[in-house]
Amino acid sequence: MPVPWEALIPFGLLTAMFGVAGTLLNASAHVQNQGKGPRYNTDAWDEMMMDRDKRLTGHKRGQRSDPVAPEGFSTSSQWYTEKTR
Ligand SMILES: *[C@@H]1O[C@H](CO)[C@@H](O)[C@H](O)[C@H]1NC(C)=O
Numbered sequence: 512m513p514v515p516w517e518a519l520i521p522f523g524l525l526t527a528m529f530g531v532a533g534t535l536l537n538a539s540a541h542v543q544n545q546g547k548g549p550r551y552n553t554d555a556w557d558e559m560m561m562d563r564d565k566r567l568t569g570h571k572r573g574q575r576s577d578p579v580a581p582e583g584f585s586t587s588s589q590w591y592t593e594k595t596r
Pocket residue numbers: 534537538541
């Protein structure tokens with residue numbers, strides 16, 4: 512069976528470039544999430560919890576075990592209102 516050797520170079524290039532792009536996308540997503548995997552399928556509750564985490568730690572993926580809230584936490588929240596159409 513004849514093997515199309517000349518097709519292996521573009522095939523290798525395509526494979527390598529998809530791998531590079533995927534790895535960079537993965538790295539970007541992890542850097543934006545402080546080394547954790549990205550969150551998928553988040554609902555309004557999750558968004559509120561991420562807002563709270565941001566107010567507590569300064570980053571939406573931040574976590575802390577200190578039971579005392581930081582200065583200004585009690586006044587930094589906002590009311591969510593319905594979106595106008
Ligand atoms: C993405 O990066 C994470 C952490 O570095 C790793 O565990 C995971 O296997 C990677 N996923 C892919 C598809 O490379």
